[in-house]
Amino acid sequence: MSYVAGLSAAATRALLEELDTTPKPGLVDRNGNGAHSDLSFERLHASALALEAVFAKLAWVAVDARPSTELREEIGEIGRRGERAMLAETGGTNTHRGALWSLGLLVAAAASTNSRDSDAIVRRAADLARLPDRFARYGHSHGRIASRRFGARGARGEAAAGFPHLTNIALPALRAGVATPDVLLRLIATLDDTCVLHRGGPEALLAARHGARTALRAGGVSTTHGRAAIARLDRALLARNASPGGCADVLASALFVSSLAG
Numbered sequence: 466m467s468y469v470a471g472l473s474a475a476a477t478r479a480l481l482e483e484l485d486t487t488p489k490p491g492l493v494d495r496n497g498n499g500a501h502s503d504l505s506f507e508r509l510h511a512s513a514l515a516l517e518a519v520f521a522k523l524a525w526v527a528v529d530a531r532p533s534t535e536l537r538e539e540i541g542e543i544g545r546r547g548e549r550a551m552l553a554e555t556g557g558t559n560t561h562r563g564a565l566w567s568l569g570l571l572v573a574a575a576a577s578t579n580s581r582d583s584d585a586i587v588r589r590a591a592d593l594a595r596l597p598d599r600f601a602r603y604g605h606s607h608g609r610i611a612s613r614r615f616g617a618r619g620a621r622g623e624a625a626a627g628f629p630h631l632t633n634i635a636l637p638a639l640r641a642g643v644a645t646p647d648v649l650l651r652l653i654a655t656l657d658d659t660c661v662l663h664r665g666g667p668e669a670l671l672a673a674r675h676g677a678r679t680a681l682r683a684g685g686v687s688t689t690h691g692r693a694a695i696a697r698l699d700r701a702l703l704a705r706n707a708s709p710g711g712c713a714d715v716l717a718s719a720l721f722v723s724s725l726a727g
Contacts, residue, residue: 468575468579468581469524469525469528469575469576469579470521470524472520472521472524472572472575472576472725473517473518473519473520473521473523473524473572474517475721475724475725476516476517476520476568476571476572476721477513477514477516477517477520478720478721478724479568479717479718479720479721479724480513480516480561480564480568480717481510481513482645482717482720483564483645483713483716483717483720484506484509484510484513486645486646486649486716487646488646488686488692488695488696488699489646489649489713490653490673490676490677490695490696490698490699490702490709491661491673491698491699491702491703491707491708491709492708492709492710492713493505493506493509494506499699499702499703499708500664500702500703500706500707500708501708503558504558504560508555508558508560509560509561511554511555512551512554512555512560512561513561515550515551515554516547516550516551516561516565518550519543519544519546519547519550519551519565519569520568520569520572522543522547523540523543523544523569523572523573523576524572524573524575524576525576526539526540526543526573527540527572527573527574527576527577528576528577528579529576529577529579530576530577531577532577532589532592532593532596533596534596534597534598536573536577536593536596537593537596537597537598538598538599538600540569540570540573540593541598541600541601542600543569544565544566544569545600547565547569548562548565551565563620563660563710563711563714564713564714564717564718566620566621566624566714567620567623567624567628567714567715567717567718568714568717568718568721570590570593570594570624571586571587571590571718571721571722572721573590573593574586574587574588574589574590574592574593575589575725577589577593581725581726582726583632583636583722583723583725583726584632586722586725587627587628587631587632587722588627590624590628591624591625591626591627591628594621594624594625595625619657619659619711620659620711620714623715628715628718630652630655630656630715631715631718631719631722634648634651634652634655635648635651635652635715635716635718635719636719636722636723638651639719639720639723640723644685644686644687645716645720646685646686646695647681647685647686647687648716648719649709649712649713649716650677650680650681650685650695651677651681652709652712652715652716653673653674653676653677653698653709653712654674654677654678654681655674656709656711656712656715657670658670658673658709658710658711658712659711660707660708660709660710660711661673661702661707661708661709661711664705664706664707664708665702665705665706665707668705669702669705669707672701672702672705672707673698673701673702673707673709676694676697676698676701676702677698679694679697679698680694680695680697680698
């Protein structure tokens with residue numbers, strides 16, 4: 466299988482590996498549905514599989530293509546059609562909208578550069594994210610609303626800035642062999658997660674960061690005290706109906722980029 470042909474499978478595996486990561490405070494994992502009454506492990510699994518065809522289209526349209534407004538708009542249209550397919554698969558529930566944005570850009574960037582180099586892929590994805598898309602409609606997404614209200618960067622801002630939390634936090638941790646639940650904690654401790662902000666406001670974000678840092682200081686998932694701290698963070702997030710979905714999307718994106726170097 467060629468490199469480009471394998472990108473869609475790699476992106477889908479990254480979504481499934483992120484889903485399988487347990488424990489994930491506030492999020493759907495093998496322990497439960499987190500703060501999501503409308504989601505389940507099985508629904509997210511089906512959603513991830515349904516997106517593989519979308520990632521394949523994104524890869525093939527971008528093969529050896531230089532960044533341009535035309536390419537950006539074509540990628541955007543494929544993503545919007547993919548989002549509609551995702552919603553049809555899940556009965557109207559948003560399962561992977563944020564991940565489709567970030568991973569879609571990275572898949573297209575990997576095909577465009579025909580490179581396994583993470584820096585080259587991320588730079589190309591950021592270049593694509595900065596280009597205009599005349600047909601995009603961003604105004605009513607929860608992340609966009611939270612970004613405007615609280616001044617957070619959000620998924621689109623992260624991409625345009627060069628995916629700093631992916632490149633500076635998640636990817637180095639994965640390469641160092643850090644367990645994926647602890648990589649997620651590192652992201653929760655630092656990212657202005659617009660999913661948390663939308664659901665619980667700044668107080669929920671502060672509680673999430675504090676709880677993640679406490680769990681990491683206690684040893685994370687590998688120690689009894691760390692696991693107890695993760696459970697406390699989970700309870701704190703559930704009490705606020707907050708879920709760090711943006712952090713989960715960054716983790717999935719980092720898992721994808723990391724897998725390409727293998």
